[in-house]
Each structure stands twice: as structure tokens, then as C-alpha cells.
Amino acid sequence: MEDGAAPEVALSGRWDAAALGLVLLLTIGALVLSLGYPLWGDFQPGPGLFPTLAAGLAVLCALGALGSALLAERGAATGREEARVWRRLLVYAGIVLIWAASFATLGFAASGAIALTLLMRVGEGMGWLPSLAIAGVTIALGWLLFEVLLGVPLPHGVLPT
Amino acid sequence: MTDRITRRMTLAAGAALIAAPAGAQDFPTRPITLVIPFSPAGGSDLTARALVKAAEPILGQPITVVNRPAGGGAQAMQEVARAAPDGYTLVNSTAILTAIAPNMRDVPYNSATDFTPIMTYGAFNTFIAVRADSQYQTLQELLDFAKANPRVVTVGVSVIGASSHLGMARLAQDRGAQVSFVPFGGGAPAVTALLGRHITSVVVSGEVLPHVASGQVRLLATLMGERVPSLPNVPSIRELGFDWSMNSWLGIAGPANMPQPVVKRLQDAFLQASNDANFKRVMDEIAVAELRNDAAGAARIMAEDIRSFEALIKELKLGRYAAR
Amino acid sequence: MMESLIGLGQGFGIALSFGNLLWCLLGVALGTAVGVLPGLGPTATISLLLPITFRLDATSSLIMLSGIYYGAMYGGSITSILVKIPGEASSIVTCIDGHEMARRGRAGPALGISAFGSFIAGVVATLGVALAGPAVADVALAFGPAEYTALVVLGLVLVTQIGEGPRIRALLMAALGLWGSTVGLDPIEGTTRFTFGVLELQDGLDIAVLAMGLFGVAEVLTLAAAKEGSTQMVDSPRGLRALLPDRADWRASSGPIARGSVLGFALGLLPGGGALISSFASYVMERRLAKDPSRFGQGAIEGVAGPETANNAAAQASFVPLLSLGIPSNVVMGVMIGALMIQGIAPGPMLATERPELFWGVIASMLIGNLMLLVLNVPLLPVFVALLRVPQRILAPLILLFCVVGAYSLQNSAFDVMMVAIFGVVGFLLRLVRLDPAPFMLAFVLGELLEKSIRQSLLIGLGSPMILVEKPISAALFALAALVLCWPALRWIQIRIMGGRRTT
Numbered sequence: 001m002e003d004g005a006a007p008e009v010a011l012s013g014r015w016d017a018a019a020l021g022l023v024l025l026l027t028i029g030a031l032v033l034s035l036g037y038p039l040w041g042d043f044q045p046g047p048g049l050f051p052t053l054a055a056g057l058a059v060l061c062a063l064g065a066l067g068s069a070l071l072a073e074r075g076a077a078t079g080r081e082e083a084r085v086w087r088r089l090l091v092y093a094g095i096v097l098i099w100a101a102s103f104a105t106l107g108f109a110a111s112g113a114i115a116l117t118l119l120m121r122v123g124e125g126m127g128w129l130p131s132l133a134i135a136g137v138t139i140a141l142g143w144l145l146f147e148v149l150l151g152v153p154l155p156h157g158v159l160p161t
Numbered sequence: 162m163t164d165r166i167t168r169r170m171t172l173a174a175g176a177a178l179i180a181a182p183a184g185a186q187d188f189p190t191r192p193i194t195l196v197i198p199f200s201p202a203g204g205s206d207l208t209a210r211a212l213v214k215a216a217e218p219i220l221g222q223p224i225t226v227v228n229r230p231a232g233g234g235a236q237a238m239q240e241v242a243r244a245a246p247d248g249y250t251l252v253n254s255t256a257i258l259t260a261i262a263p264n265m266r267d268v269p270y271n272s273a274t275d276f277t278p279i280m281t282y283g284a285f286n287t288f289i290a291v292r293a294d295s296q297y298q299t300l301q302e303l304l305d306f307a308k309a310n311p312r313v314v315t316v317g318v319s320v321i322g323a324s325s326h327l328g329m330a331r332l333a334q335d336r337g338a339q340v341s342f343v344p345f346g347g348g349a350p351a352v353t354a355l356l357g358r359h360i361t362s363v364v365v366s367g368e369v370l371p372h373v374a375s376g377q378v379r380l381l382a383t384l385m386g387e388r389v390p391s392l393p394n395v396p397s398i399r400e401l402g403f404d405w406s407m408n409s410w411l412g413i414a415g416p417a418n419m420p421q422p423v424v425k426r427l428q429d430a431f432l433q434a435s436n437d438a439n440f441k442r443v444m445d446e447i448a449v450a451e452l453r454n455d456a457a458g459a460a461r462i463m464a465e466d467i468r469s470f471e472a473l474i475k476e477l478k479l480g481r482y483a484a485r
Numbered sequence: 486m487m488e489s490l491i492g493l494g495q496g497f498g499i500a501l502s503f504g505n506l507l508w509c510l511l512g513v514a515l516g517t518a519v520g521v522l523p524g525l526g527p528t529a530t531i532s533l534l535l536p537i538t539f540r541l542d543a544t545s546s547l548i549m550l551s552g553i554y555y556g557a558m559y560g561g562s563i564t565s566i567l568v569k570i571p572g573e574a575s576s577i578v579t580c581i582d583g584h585e586m587a588r589r590g591r592a593g594p595a596l597g598i599s600a601f602g603s604f605i606a607g608v609v610a611t612l613g614v615a616l617a618g619p620a621v622a623d624v625a626l627a628f629g630p631a632e633y634t635a636l637v638v639l640g641l642v643l644v645t646q647i648g649e650g651p652r653i654r655a656l657l658m659a660a661l662g663l664w665g666s667t668v669g670l671d672p673i674e675g676t677t678r679f680t681f682g683v684l685e686l687q688d689g690l691d692i693a694v695l696a697m698g699l700f701g702v703a704e705v706l707t708l709a710a711a712k713e714g715s716t717q718m719v720d721s722p723r724g725l726r727a728l729l730p731d732r733a734d735w736r737a738s739s740g741p742i743a744r745g746s747v748l749g750f751a752l753g754l755l756p757g758g759g760a761l762i763s764s765f766a767s768y769v770m771e772r773r774l775a776k777d778p779s780r781f782g783q784g785a786i787e788g789v790a791g792p793e794t795a796n797n798a799a800a801q802a803s804f805v806p807l808l809s810l811g812i813p814s815n816v817v818m819g820v821m822i823g824a825l826m827i828q829g830i831a832p833g834p835m836l837a838t839e840r841p842e843l844f845w846g847v848i849a850s851m852l853i854g855n856l857m858l859l860v861l862n863v864p865l866l867p868v869f870v871a872l873l874r875v876p877q878r879i880l881a882p883l884i885l886l887f888c889v890v891g892a893y894s895l896q897n898s899a900f901d902v903m904m905v906a907i908f909g910v911v912g913f914l915l916r917l918v919r920l921d922p923a924p925f926m927l928a929f930v931l932g933e934l935l936e937k938s939i940r941q942s943l944l945i946g947l948g949s950p951m952i953l954v955e956k957p958i959s960a961a962l963f964a965l966a967a968l969v970l971c972w973p974a975l976r977w978i979q980i981r982i983m984g985g986r987r988t989t
Contacts, residue, residue, distance in 0.1 A: 019918040023657070030664050033679060043312070043948040047671040047678055050936045054663035061657035068653060089710040093910045096702060099889060100906035104899035108890065116882045123709060124878045134882060142886045150519075150533045152894040153227055200896075201532065202823020231898040232684035233670070239684075266670075266677050269684060315945050321675040343630075343944045344673055346937065349811040349822075349832075350756075356810075359629030360945060368811055371833020446829040483676060 017069045024062040031055035091123045107157020108147075112139045188248055188423050189222040195413070196227050196241050197253045198234030204285060204366070204447050205411055209253040211444075212282055212413075215437030219430040234258050235268045242275035246416040248423035254278065254414035256324060260466035265322045265480030272467055277419040278459035279427045281412035282435045283444055284452040287325045287384040288395065289332075290369050291362045292355060293377055300332070300381040300401055303362060307338035314340045317351030317363040322480055324409035325364040327470070328384040328398075330477050335403060352378070367448025384408075389450055410452055410466075412459050428456045489618040492837070493611075496845025500853050505548050508541060509850050512549035513857045516556020521869075523564045524701040524888035526572025528693050528816045529895055530557035535820060543828035544843050548850040550824055551804070554817055555603070555854050558800060559862060562599045562793060563869055567592060568884070570701045573815075574692055574930045575764040575796045577923045578647060580700075582781060582788030589784050592870045593728025598786055599793040600862050601730070602742045606798035607855030609746035610753070614805055614848050619837035622809040624754045630941035631952050633757045635962035637935045640762040642966045644927045646769045655924045658915075662928030663935070665690055672937040673944070685900040692930060694892055694904045699922040701888040702909025705881045707916055728866045730786070738790035741771045745794030752795075753802025756814035758934045760799035765927060767795035773972070801851050808832050808844055 034055045037048030099115035106114070113135050120131035146152040195213055199205045206228060213224045229237035238258055244250035259272045270276075289300060297303040307314040318326040321344050333340050343360055345351040348368035355363045356377060363369065364384075372378040380395045386406035387397050399406050413431050415424070434440065435453055444451065454462060475482045499505060515537075519530040534553050538546040561572030566583035579599070586595040614621065628636070644659055645652075668679045669689025680686040730738065745767045752759035752766070771791040772781045781788050803814040811832035813819040825832055830840065837844040862869075892905040912922055939953075946952030954960050 016918060019914075023918065023920070027657075027661070030661075034664070034667075037678060041674075044673075044943045045940055047674055047676055050932075050939075051664055051667040051678065054660055054667065054932065058657060058660035058664055061653055061660050064653040065651070065657050068651065085710045089706060089913070092706050092709045093913070096706075096885060096906045096909055099885075100899075100903045103889065103893065103902045108893075112886065112889070116886070119882060119885075120878065124881075126878065134879065138882050138886050141883075142890050145522075146533075146890050146894060150894070151536060152533065152890070153225075153897060154890065154893065155899065200819075201535065202820055202826065204826075207823070207826055227897060229897055231688060231896045231900060233687050235684050235687070236898070236900075265675055266687065267682070312947055321673065341944050341947070343941050344675070345941070346672065347813075349813070353625060353756075353806075353810050353812050354629055357626035357629055359631075367831070371811070371831045371835055375834040377834065442829065446831065447826055479674075480676060483674065 017066060020062065020066040020069050024059070024066055027055060027058040027062045031059055088123060092119065095119050095123065104155050105157055108154040109139055109143065109156070110158050112142065188426050189220055191249065192223045192225055193220070193249050193251060194225045194227060195251045195253060196229055196237045198229060198237035198255075198258055199253075200230045201228050204449060205253055205255055207443055207447060208283060208411060208440075208449055209413075211437075211440040212431065212434055215434035215440050216430050219433055220427075233262065235262060235270070238275075239269040241414075242270045242416055244416050246277065246419040248415060248419055248427055251279070251413055251415050251427070252276070254412050254463075256284075256409045256411075256466055256470075259414075259463055260470040261322055261324065261327070261474070263467075264471050264474040264482070267481070273464070275417050276414045276463075277417055277424060277456075278463050279413045279415060279424055279456055280431045280435075281410045281452050281454040281459045281462060282431070283449040284385065284408040284410045285324070285366045286389055286448045286450045287328060287364060287366050287407070287409060288369055289329065289362060289364050289381045289384070290352075290355070290373070290378050291381060292358070293379045295361070295379065297362070297381065298379075300396075300398070303381060304333065304336040304338045307333060307340045308336060311339035312341045314338075314362065315360040316340045316342050317345055317354050317360045317365070318342055319347050319351065319365065320344050322474070324384070324407050325366070327473055327477070328407040329364045331405070331407075331473055332398065332403065334477070370448055385450060391445065405469075408452060408462070410462060411449065412454070414459070424456050489615050492841050492845040493615045493849060495841060496847075496849030499544060499842050499846035500548060500850040505545055505846070505850065506853070508545045508549040509552045509854050510857050510861075512552025513556040513854055513861060516553035516558075517560045517563075517858070517862065518556075520557030520560020520572060521563050522560075522887045522891070523568055523570045523884045524572075524697040525557075525891045526561050526576075526693055526696060527554060527557035528573065528820075529891050530560070530572075531817050531820050533894060535824065538824060539827060543825070543830050543840075544846045546824055546828060547821070547843065547847050548854075550821055551847060551851060552854045552857070554800065554821075555607075555797070555851075555858055558797065559600065559603065559858055562603075563596060566595045566599070566789070567869065567872055568880070569704055570884070571696055573696065574926055575761045575792075575799075577926055578765045578768045578792045579789060579796075581647070581768070581923070582783075582785050585782065585784035586786065586789065587873065591784065591786075592873060593866055594730040594734050594786060595789050596866055596869055597728065597863065598730045598734060598738050598742075598790045600859050602738065602745065602790045602794035603797040604855045604859045605742050606746045606749060606794040606796075607801060607852050610750050610798045610801035611848060611852045613750045613802065619805065619809050619834075619844065621754060622805045622834075625756055625806045625810060625812065627958060628755050628757065629956075630938045630945060631956045631959045632962070633755075633934065634938040634942050634953055635959035635966070636755065636762065637758055637931050637938060639962050639966040639969070640758060640766070640931050641928060641935065642969050643762070643765050643769045644924050644931065646772075646969070647765055647923060647927070651919070654918075654920050658920050658922065658925040659928035662925040663932035665925070666929045666932030667936065672933070673940045685898065689933070690904070690929070691895065691901065692926070693895055694901050695908055695926060695929065697888040697892055698905040698908025699912035699915075699926065701884055702905060703912025703916060703922070705884050706909060706913040708877050708881060710913070725864070725867055728870060729863070734786050737786050740774070741767070741787045741791030742794045744770065745791040746798045749795035749798030749800075750802045753799030753814070754805060756803060756806045756810075756812040756818075757938070758814075758931060760796070760803050760814050761927075761930055763795040763799040764792040767791040769969075797855070804847060804851070808836050808847065809834055 034051035038046035039048045040046050095115050095118050102111040116135035117131045120126045120134050147154050197206050197209055217224055241252040291297050348365035351363045352369050354360050382398050383395050384407040538549050561576045565571045565576045565579040566587050569580045569584040571577045571580050583595045748767050749763040752763035771787045772778045806812050807818050888905050889902055892901040942952050
């Protein structure tokens with residue numbers, strides 16, 4: 001079978017199996033957590049039964065996926081290409097997480113401006129000026145759209161008004 | 162537009178905590194924020210918004226309404242509990258979050274000590290209903306059958322721990338009957354299951370009234386203390402020989418330790434607003450009964466309910482007291 | 486039926502009044518405008534735009550709200566097709582072939598067939614309501630917990646047929662989705678599960694937040710991490726004529742649209758998950774019926790036409806149980822009930838007789854709204870397709886912004902913003918391992934319904950699971966689910982016996 005819409009980025013053989021191993025561990029964790037709730041009540045299933053069944057199924061599937069990944073042919077690793085990809089990804093993911101974490105405390109405008117400027121500058125390698133410009137325009141647009149037109153009470157954080 | 166500008170000012174002022182406590186004589190001097198711990202367009206939200214609309218001209222300041230339903234509303238309660246007790250941050254307080262929720266799960270606030278009750282304006286009218294072609298003509302018949310046939314009577318409710326469920330559970334317990342509660346996540350789906358003959362009865366709020374009007378459903382009783390004027394044929398459980406009633410009340414409260422004059426000013430304003438014609442219309446339409454109390458009355462109800470719901474939920478071994 | 490037709494005529498009289506036409510148009514335009522923002526699905530759109538309708542009278546406000554709803558749904562189809570970000574669970578399947586079509590330079594036909602299919606679905610749904618009358622809502626009464634259990638099981642079986650990459654990984658994601666749906670409050674006992682003391686987790690994971698994270702933010706991260714050039718969209722033709730579905734497209738789509746309309750209408754009458762199931766039921770059905778199923782996932786127009794039509798027909802049909810029983814089939818419909826309440830109207834069986842102008846006005850305006858959607862959006866096709874040429878470095882910050890602020894606007898809660906970011910990163914990692922989030926999302930939505938209905942059934946059946954198979958509707962649905970599940974095995978046996986080679 002031709003692998004339909006293959007994702008643009010995918011891990012190669014060994015890493016794929018390692019990642020599935022991690023997923024397997026997570027599903028086992030979910031199973032253990034689920035078993036912490038009563039499985040059966042007086043006359044009916046307790047809160048733990050369905051999570052346990054779902055997690056159990058997930059463990060089985062993860063085992064199956066891991067097995068088939070180990071049996072599958074290993075793709076050639078493209079080391080250097082991947083390192084560059086990972087760096088960009090880390091930058092993006094880090095900035096997104098920091099943006100979200102500072103959204104309430106710094107406020108919508110400040111957190112967004114910082115995150116977007118960094119994203120453009122570090123992530124996309126643009127100059128400081130265009131980065132600031134894009135961030136500024138985006139934030140202004142977001143403010144206009146959500147706060148002014150749609151009336152969402154966005155957090156203002158450190159900024160007055 | 163002015164509305165939005167003032168809202169921003171309120172939020173900014175609230176966030177920065179720059180406001181000095183206002184003199185009680187001229188309270189309020191700036192806009193007030195009312196936090197509603199439920200989603201927009203629910204019963205609590207609709208009545209509170211109508212009340213606020215009527216109270217604005219009386220207080221002479223705009224009141225900004227913010228919906229914060231996250232965490233089942235507990236987050237909003239915590240936010241208000243921690244706010245400055247200056248009367249500018251208020252919450253739409255309810256029996257659900259004040260008296261029931263703390264017994265069902267862990268909440269980050271203490272209902273008894275973290276809030277200053279200001280007033281109550283209404284209570285969800287809760288009915289016990291069966292299909293019109295059902296063999297049960299009275300609540301007594303339903304409970305008698307349930308006593309003779311344990312667990313056979315199915316009762317649709319919105320969620321376990323709602324006042325509807327707790328009320329019916331107490332009725333059953335008082336008569337030594339055993340019923341099976343089936344939660345549907347809302348009143349309307351429970352009523353639909355009743356109409357489709359999947360369950361025996363429901364304990365729900367106003368959702369059932371259109372089906373009563375169409376003649377498909379019969380109301381056996383209301384959990385409130387007395388009959389409602391709009392439904393003179395529906396007996397209250399007190400009339401049916403139970404020495405208690407259950408009011409899932411709605412009101413206004415602020416953080417603990419609010420200055421007495423501010424409480425008085427707000428209480429008078431909101432009580433006056435609760436006479437507003439449009440407010441009364443909204444209350445009628447969603448079957449919320451009037452239950453007007455001043456600050457002292459609200460405090461009394463609150464204290465009473467915190468105690469009685471804790472006892473009841475403990476007795477029924479629900480929520481935090483469930484057997485593990 | 487005569488009564489219904491008279492009612493419908495009256496409805497058109499009301500819906501075609503100048504004022505209501507204007508509100509309908511405004512609703513459709515605003516709904517599309519907000520819904521087309523990546524990450525903002527119909528739920529977010531309608532709750533954001535709700536206050537605008539407060540000042541209108543009941544009929545107009547409902548007409549405008551439904552206009553917003555259709556507009557937002559179409560806006561969601563646009564983002565699904567162009568940037569692979571579904572606004573709601575039911576447009577997840579649209580992403581599969583719709584986005585693939587866009588990648589192959591056929592965004593125009595994909596968007597076009599979606600608009601035309603939705604319109605045809607609107608005609609069928611309106612006729613369906615008119616012919617069957619408001620009493621058609623009684624279908625929903627026949628469905629109790631046991632019947633819903635069977636319906637959801639059938640839905641889950643269909644979910645396992647959907648998803649990119651290896652089958653076992655799709656199953657894994659579906660299982661995780663089922664588990665994820667149990668986070669929050671236990672649907673029966675009301676106690677907390679897997680909340681780790683985090684207050685906001687008591688509400689469970691929010692489907693809109695999951696969609697923004699797993700699809701929206703994850704897509705941005707994927708684009709960022711992808712090799713330069715590989716995500717470059719194929720340049721689309723610019724003329725409107727070349728953007729519309731051509732004759733071959735229509736030939737391929739007419740069957741799926743016809744089947745999708747009927748399927749969507751029937752399932753949309755069932756408020757508990759029917760509308761969602763209709764979209765991927767249509768997808769799976771079309772793939773089964775196709776002469777060459779391997780084209781699915783490669784940009785098959787049937788994979789867009791069917792689900793989009795079914796989705797829209799179901800959305801319209803779901804107004805019937807909403808208006809006559811007051812049961813909302815999704816969050817959007819819940820908001821609609823609130824809007825009715827604000828106007829002092831309690832949905833119920835008497836609504837169609839007591840307020841015929843409202844009931845039939847809304848039904849008639851569905852048709853008009855869909856026509857407006859078509860009139861409004863077809864000329865805009867070149868504009869939408871041109872969005873594909875927006876450079877990624879401009880698109881990325883915009884998508885992130887809409888996801889972040891859109892998440893906040895759902896409940897005015899910063900926690901949701903954090904969840905979107907976390908699920909964004911998780912979603913990207915999942916893609917690396919070729920774990921498709923689509924089965925996760927669908928199983929997530931169905932899982933909640935499944936656990937609730939099974940446990941309700943057991944409560945009603947006094948602990949005996951026999952209730953699930955004793956009822957005829959539920960038994961029939963279970964049988965159908967078994968058939969769907971065994972179909973590949975049957976085919977495999979058939980092929981083996983005939984001596985053919987394994988083609989999968």
C-alpha cells in the first residue's frame with residue numbers, strides 16, 4: 001500500500017521504534033492510573049472500568065505498533081538534516097509554550113509581541129525590524145478583532161488601558 | 162463602545178490593584194465587575210444579566226459581566242474570594258457552588274468564610290415529573306412502588322449531586338424507598354428519555370414545562386417550600402408531609418470582609434432591581450422562582466445550606482464521601 | 486403534510502422579509518469571516534458573535550444565529566481544506582482528502598463542491614422537514630441510552646476505518662482518545678478522574694482546545710520543521726471558471742452528495758452524536774462504494790463531497806430536535822437554546838404550533854442561508870485559493886495568534902491557552918511517529934457518549950447488559966457495526982478464494 005499523505009516530517013526506523021516505546025510506557029502509565037479508581041460499584045461499573053479498558057486497549061495497540069515497527073525495514077537516517085529540523089522545532093515549540101505560559105501574567109499584547117518577534121527573528125531568521133513589524137501588525141489585528149469587534153475581555157497584564 | 166472602554170478600565174484597575182478603598186458614602190465611583198461562574202446563556206447567566214441590567218441605573222455605574230465557567234465554576238469562586246473586598250468584584254453565587262460542590266469534590270475556596278453574601282433573588286424551581294399516561298398519580302404512589310420494588314423506578318436527573326438528585330434521594334430515603342438515578346448531563350435530554358419511555362420519572366427544572374403544557378408530562382411535586390403561583394396544581398413536598406424543602410438559590414455575593422455600608426448599598430440596589438419588570442419576565446420564562454433575601458437572610462440561607470447539604474451528601478455517601 | 490407545506494410557505498414569507506434576509510446575510514457573512522480564522526470553529530464563532538443577536542426579535546435572532554452557524558461551518562471547511570485545521574470534530578474527515586486536493590492544486594474544486602454540496606444538503610433537509618413535519622423529532626424519542634450505545638459503537642467501528650498511516654497506529658490513537666475522554670468528572674458519579682488536583686481539568690479536555698492544539702498549532706510546528714520547499718503549495722489556476730468543480734468532478738460527486746444528504750438528515754435527527762457520526766459514516770461509505778478505494782486519502786473529491794454534504798444536512802436536521810424537544814446536539818445548539826431563552830421562548834413540542842412563524846421561518850431560512858452562502862462564497866473562491874500563496878512566515882504567526890486568543894475566548898481562561906500550546910507540541914510529536922490525531926479526536930468525542938450511554942443503559946437495565954441487545958433498534962445497529970467490522974475479513978476471504986493477490 002502506498003502510504004497515503006505521508007507526513008512532511010517523519011522519524012526514521014530506530015527513532016520511530018524508540019518513540020513508540022515511549023508511547024507504550026505512557027499507555028502503561030495511563031493503565032496504572034486507571035486501575036487506581038474503583039472498577040465496579042454496587043450494581044454497575046465504577047469510575048475506573050472504562051478508563052482501564054481504554055488504557056488496556058491502548059497498551060495492546062502500542063505493543064502491536066512497536067512490534068511492527070521493529071519488524072519493518074529501517075529507513076536511512078538523515079542525520080544532518082534532522083538536526084537542523086530539530087533546532088527549528090525546539091525554537092518554535094519553546095516560544096509557543098512560553099507565550100501560553102505568560103499570556104495571563106504579561107497580558108495579551110506584551111506576551112504576544114515578545115513571542116511573535118522572537119519567532120520571526122530566531123525561528124524564521126528575519127531581521128529585527130521586519131520581525132517587530134510583523135509582530136506589531138499581528139497583535140494590533142488580534143486586538144482589533146477580538147477585543148474591539150468581538151468583545152473578548154483579553155488580559156492586559158503589565159500594560160495599562 | 163463605551164461599554165468596552167469601561168470594561169477595559171475595570172479589568173486594568175482590578176489587575177493592577179491600584180484602587181484605594183472607596184468611601185462608602187459615594188460607592189460606587191467606578192464600574193463593578195460581576196463574575197458568573199457558568200457559561201453564557203444558562204439559567205444562572207440569564208437571570209443574573211437581567212438583574213444587573215436593572216441594577217445599573219440604580220447604582221449609577223455600569224456593571225461588567227464576565228463568564229468564567231472553567232473548573233465547573235470553582236475557578237471563578239476562587240478568583241472572587243481572593244479579590245479586594247471593596248464591592249467592585251462580585252460573584253453570581255449559587256447553592257450549587259456554595260453548598261453542594263465543596264462536598265462533591267475539592268474546591269479552592271471555603272464557602273463559609275471566603276464570601277460576603279449580599280442578597281438572593283431566586284431559586285430554580287425543581288419538579289418531580291412522570292409521563293401523563295403513567296400509572297403514578299401522586300408522589301406517594303411513586304415512592305410506595307419504589308419501596309415495594311427496590312431500584313426498579315428509574316429517575317432521570319441532570320447530574321449526580323445536583324439539587325434535583327439530592328432532593329429526590331432524600332425523599333426516597335425518608336420513605337425507605339430505593340430508586341435508580343440516571344444522570345443525563347442536562348434536564349432536556351432527561352425529559353426526552355422520559356417521553357421516549359426509557360425511564361420512569363425525572364427530577365428537572367423548567368425544561369419540563371413545555372411538555373407539561375402540551376399534556377405529555379404530569380408534575381407530581383415541586384421541591385420548593387411552597388406552591389408556585391404559576392403552577393397552582395403542583396403541591397410542594399412540604400404539603401406532602403416532608404418537613405424540609407430544597408431551594409437551589411441564586412444570589413449575589415462578594416469577597417469576605419466587605420465594609421458594611423458597601424454591602425448595604427449593594428443589597429438595597431439589587432433588591433430594588435429585582436422588582437424590575439423585565440427581570441421578572443426573564444425569571445418567569447426560565448422557571449426560576451422568586452426568592453428575595455437581604456444580606457442577613459442570604460447569609461442565613463447560605464449557612465443553613467452549607468450545613469444541610471454536607472449532612473445529606475455524607476449520609477448518601479456521595480462525592481467526597483463516596484466509599485473508595 | 487399539507488399543514489407542513491402551508492407552514493413552510495408561511496416560513497418563506499417571514500424569512501424573505503427584507504429585515505430577515507439582511508440578518509441572514511449578515512449572519513452568513515460574519516460567520517464565514519470569523520469561522521475562516523484558523524482555529525476558530527463554529528463553537529467559538531457562535532459564542533463570540535452571540536451578543537450581536539441579543540437586540541433582535543426571536544425569529545430574526547435565530548435566523549441570524551443559524552446564518553452564523555452555516556457560515557462558521559463553511560469557514561471551518563475552508564480552513565480544513567486549505568491549511569488542514571478543522572474547526573470542529575465533524576470536519577476532521579474533510580481535512581483528509583480536502584487538504585490533499587489543495588496540495589495538488591485543486592483547492593478550488595474542493596471548496597466549490599463543499600459549498601454546492603452544502604446547498605444541496607440544505608434543500609434536501611428542508612424538504613425532509615417539510616414532508617415529515619415537526620413530528621419527525623419523535624425519531625429522537627425512540628433513541629434511549631441503549632440505542633445510543635449501539636449508535637456510538639457503530640461510530641467507533643467507523644472511526645477505526647479512518648486515519649492515515651498504519652492501521653494499528655490509528656487504533657492506538659483511537660484507544661488513547663477513548664481514555665482521554667474519561668479525564669474530568671465521571672459522567673455518572675460526578676467524582677473526579679485524572680485531574681491531579683488541577684481545577685480546570687475537572688471540565689475534561691475541551692474538544693475545541695484539542696482541535697486548535699493537535700491540528701492548528703501542530704500544523705504550524707510541522708510547517709516550521711518541514712524541509713524548505715516541500716510544503717510549497719502547487720500554484721492553483723486563477724480564473725473562477727477553472728476553480729469550480731468541472732464535469733468529471735460533478736459526475737464523481739453526485740452520488741456522494743445524494744447519499745450524504747439522506748444519511749446526514751437521518752442521523753442529524755438524533756442529537757446524541759448523530760451529526761458527528763454522519764460525516765465519517767459518509768466518508769467510509771463512499772470509500773467502500775468507490776471503484777478504486779486507493780484514491781481516498783490522495784485527494785478524492787468524493788471524500789470531500791460526501792462528508793461535507795452529510796455534515797450540513799445533519800446540522801440542519803438537528804434544528805428539529807432542538808426546536809421541538811429542546812435537546813442540543815452539540816455546544817453550538819446549546820448556545821442556540823440559550824438564545825431562545827433570552828427571547829423568552831422555551832423549545833418544546835408546542836413550538837411548531839404555537840409559534841409557527843418561528844419554527845418554519847427558521848426552517849425556511851436554512852435554505853435561504855445556504856443559498857446566500859453559495860452566492861457569497863463562490864465569487865470569493867479565487868480569494869480563498871489565493872490564501873494558499875500567503876507565505877508561511879506570515880501565516881504561521883497568524884495561525885498561532887488565532888489559536889492562542891481563540892482558546893482564551895472560549896471560557897476567558899488562560900488555562901485553555903496553555904493546553905493549546907501543550908497539545909500543539911504533543912500533536913507535532915505524534916505526527917513524527919506517524920500517529921494521526923484524527924482517530925484520537927473522533928474517538929475522544931464518541932468515548933464520552935459511549936461511557937455515558939452504556940452506564941445509563943446498565944442503570945436502567947438494573948445492571949443487566951441484555952438491555953443493549955433486547956431493543957430492536959439497538960440490536961440492528963450492533964449487527965451493522967459487526968458487518969462493517971467484518972467486511973475487510975469477508976473481502977479478504979473472497980479474494981483469497983478467488984486466488985487474487987493481497988492488495989492491501
